[in-house]
Amino acid sequence: MSTAQNKIRHCKKITFLFFFLTSGLFLISTPKTYAADICIEGLKELQKSQEVIQDKGGIWGYLEQSSNLKDQSILGLQIDGKLQRLIVSFESLCEEGKTPTPKLHGLILNLIGDARVIFNKDADRQPKDKVLENLNGLKKNIDELLAQLPG
Numbered sequence: 001m002s003t004a005q006n007k008i009r010h011c012k013k014i015t016f017l018f019f020f021l022t023s024g025l026f027l028i029s030t031p032k033t034y035a036a037d038i039c040i041e042g043l044k045e046l047q048k049s050q051e052v053i054q055d056k057g058g059i060w061g062y063l064e065q066s067s068n069l070k071d072q073s074i075l076g077l078q079i080d081g082k083l084q085r086l087i088v089s090f091e092s093l094c095e096e097g098k099t100p101t102p103k104l105h106g107l108i109l110n111l112i113g114d115a116r117v118i119f120n121k122d123a124d125r126q127p128k129d130k131v132l133e134n135l136n137g138l139k140k141n142i143d144e145l146l147a148q149l150p151g
Contacts, residue, residue: 038094038099038100038102038105039099039100042090042100042105043087043090043091043094045105045109046086046087046090046105046108046112047087049109049112049113049116050083050084050087050112052116053080053083053112053115053116053119056119058076058077058080059075059076059077059079059080059118059119060073060077060079060080061076062076062118062119062123063075063076063123064076065123066123066124066131067124068123068124068131069123069128069131069132072132075132075135075136075139076135078139079115079135079138079139079142082142082143083111083112083142085146086108086111086142086145087108089146089149089150090104090105090108093149093150098150107145108145111138111141114138114141115138118131118134118138
């Protein structure tokens with residue numbers, strides 16, 4: 001074998017070793033990076049989305065301001081509390097070192113989004129039954145997700 005062939009072979013081995021080691025390091029570091037991203041950025045996104053509702057009085061305030069639904073404001077208080085519990089549960093998973101999944105993040109974000117959709121419609125311009133149906137459906141969905149979360 002010539003010296004040139006030995007050099008090529010040696011370069012191939014070094015290149016293979018380099019890619020093997022760097023890909024291994026990438027795979028090892030990815031979960032920590034992902035955990036940090038979802039626990040910091042994901043949590044921040046959930047909190048900001050919830051703040052949009054809470055800054056305007058929450059679902060409770062939404063119902064309190066409605067002449068048709070004021071007597072149902074306790075339902076809004078329950079929904080506000082349960083949405084906050086979802087966010088706290090997400091945060092607790094991070095604190096316990098159990099990385100929340102993107103699916104869980106998406107489910108919580110969607111429920112907050114559903115609350116925001118309800119919140120953005122004038123309650124007095126909708127049939128009372130329809131608003132209550134939407135709110136009870138939201139509460140049911142939140143309860144189902146809370147039941148799946150630890151503690």
